[in-house]
Amino acid sequence: MLLPVSLFALVQSFVLLAEAQQQQLALDTVRDFNSSSLPSPPTFFISPSSDFRHVSVGLCASSAGAPRFFVSNDSSITHPGPDNVDGKSVIEISVGPEGYGSFAGFFPRGGFFAIQAGSVNTPFEILLSAANSTNPLSPFASETTANQAIVFSPSFDPLDPLEPSYPNYTLPSANLTQGNAPSPPKNYTLVYVPTANSPLASVLRTNCAIRSAAQQSNSGAKILSSNSATLWLRDDQGWRWEWFLGGSEGGLTPKTNYTMYTLQDGTIAASKPVMFLTKSASFACALVHQLPYCPAVAYAVPLAVPRPPQVAYTASTLPSPVGETIVSGMSNFTSTLTTLACGRDDYSPLVTCADCQAAYRTWLCTVSFPRCGESNPTSPTPPGASPSTALLGGSSAQQVLLPAVPALKTVNASAAARNPALPAFGEAYEVLLPCLEVCNAADRACPVFLGFKCPLPAFTASDSYAVGYVDSGREGEVGGGATGGAWDEFGNVWCNGP
Known part of the structure; x- marks a missing residue:
């Protein structure tokens, strides 16, 4: 049938x-x-x-x-x-x-x-x-010394902004807590290798291709899983894995270019290659990171190299007066700020007391931890930022040529530290000036009665801040700077800022 x-x-x-x-x-x-x-x-x-x-x-x-x-x-x-x-x-x-x-x-x-x-x-x-796995974000190198580096993975699980409301308008504490980490977090693998003669340069940009090439015994590459990293909530963009290079896996080589990739579990494509350059062998500043009260600080500060087995400063090993001074200052500022009936008496239709406190924390941490830098005559010019003219003070008679090089200033060994809580360093060093925009951002976000003021570009701002890198150099104008940001994806840092 x-x-x-x-x-x-x-x-x-x-x-x-x-x-x-x-x-x-x-x-x-x-x-x-x-x-x-x-x-x-x-x-x-x-x-x-x-x-x-x-x-x-x-x-x-x-x-x-x-x-x-x-x-x-x-x-x-x-x-x-x-x-x-x-x-x-x-x-x-x-x-x-x-x-x-x-x-x-x-x-x-x-x-x-x-x-x-x-x-x-x-x-x-x-x-x-369900999500695109062929357009991954890239890692970034926060800072290097002669033989160390701090590298962050791409951010994930961004925080939902929680705006406090009146009458229980409670701002974050001066000494922040990291909170509950995502479970399970996204897992990343970091692969890095000296850029010169890198065997990864000609490899396809897929996870399996890069991993396979890096595992070859003669590749010179290092492969670090998230098991060798620390989860860190650096900013409101979300959590990141933080790798400290130059520890148990061996130190980096001074004045050497490195190329790195991140490989995210459950994806096909690797991140695009990102480069960073270590400092010269004479670079003497020490790395400071993992500070709850200043979560974005992860760079070299004029402090003597810590005694072994410590390889960098954290909140538990930093000289106690340094952290105590910042927490005290942040607490006092918050107390003064909340004398305003935050959430009821709006001083701006655009910003709130929470915005003010966050911007002030960024400024306080930036100026409290001077960032060491190092002159590099071969620093590349950032894309679209060839030597340009920044107009200072709104007058055509006050034009200055702004070279596209980092905003470095030499500090003599006998000079007083910008932060008196820091112990004497004992030798000359170069400091990367804070971006003027860090100060202006706090000025814009905070109520007038606090009396927070920034120096003017037409007068003394360039003595203690980097002018014209993120800001335009014109009074009251935001953006339009020569570099457009404090740092770029090629490992260049132009001024100290988030």
């Missing part, structure tokens, strides 16, 4: 679906494959979903005969391939020169992912995810 055509088609569709479900792309699970040992058939079912989905692929090695990848957003098309690509129901995922590619769209009726093996044996990875 023959089955009716409609019933036969229904049975066949159930058979195909059952076979497909044995090879299904699970959400947020990276799958590793090799084009020489693909499953048969090399197709995978994608479950129906009303949510946006990304199908990403990443090659683990360069290959002229790499496999090709196809996706259908309709479960009736069970074998997408080069013969039925139409750009709508069947799409070929194009792999770019950096080794990865993706398709983003909806699969309301499910779909299929198919692989066409290439002529060369090539390892690769596949990922079905």
Whole structure:
């Protein structure tokens, strides 16, 4: 007895679906494959979903005969391939020169992912995810010394702003707490290597390609997981992993360029390469980091190198008068600020007492911890910031040429420290002046009755602040500076600021 055509088609569709479900792309699970040992058939079912989905692929090695990848957003098309690509129901995922590619769209009726093996044996990875895994954020190097560096991962799990309300208008304490870390946090792996003759320079920018190249015994690369890092809430952008380089994994080399990448678990593409330069062997300042009352401070300060086994200063090893002075000053400022009926008596339609306290904390920490720097005659000019003219004081007669080099100032050994709570350093050093915008931001955010004032660019501001780097140099004008920011992705730091 023959089955009716409609019933036969229904049975066949159930058979195909059952076979497909044995090879299904699970959400947020990276799958590793090799084009020489693909499953048969090399197709995978994608479950129906009303949510946006990304199908990403990443090659683990360069290959002229790499496999090709196809996706259908309709479960009736069970074998997408080069013969039925139409750009709508069947799409070929194009792999770019950096080794990865993706398709983003909806699969309301499910779909299929198919692989066409290439002529060369090539390892690769596949990922079905709700978020784009081929446009990762980059890490940044907060500071270096001759043989150490502090590196932060990209931020994750940003904080929800909590604005206090009247009458229980309670501001954060002077000595902040880090709060509850996300559980589980996003895991990152840091890979870094000397830039000169780096074997990673010609490698595809995928997690598997960089990891494989870095694991070669002659690569010279270091691989650090999040197990060797500390979770740190640096700012309201969210949590970060902080790596201290130059510890148990070995010190860095003075005056050397390094290239680093971060590899995030559950993604295909690595971050873009980011570089940093260590200081010269004579650089004497010590690193200070992990201060709850100044969470963004993670740089070199004019302090003698701590005694072993300590390799840097933290809140528990910093001379106690330093931290006590900042906490006391922050407490007194907050008490004065809250004499205003915050949340009831608005002094501005744009900012609040909470904004004022946060901006003041940034300013207080920046000026309380002078940032050591070092002249580097080969410092590159930041993009779009060739030597330019900054207009000071609003008068064309007061134009000065602002070179695109860091705002460094030499401090003599006998000079009084900007922060009297810091112990005497005993030798000359170069200090990276605070960005004037750090002061102006606090001035703008705080009520007038506090009497907070910043020096004027036309007169004395350049004696103690970096003018024209973030701010324009014109009175009352925000932005428009030569560098546009305190630091850049190439490891250059122009002035001391967040």
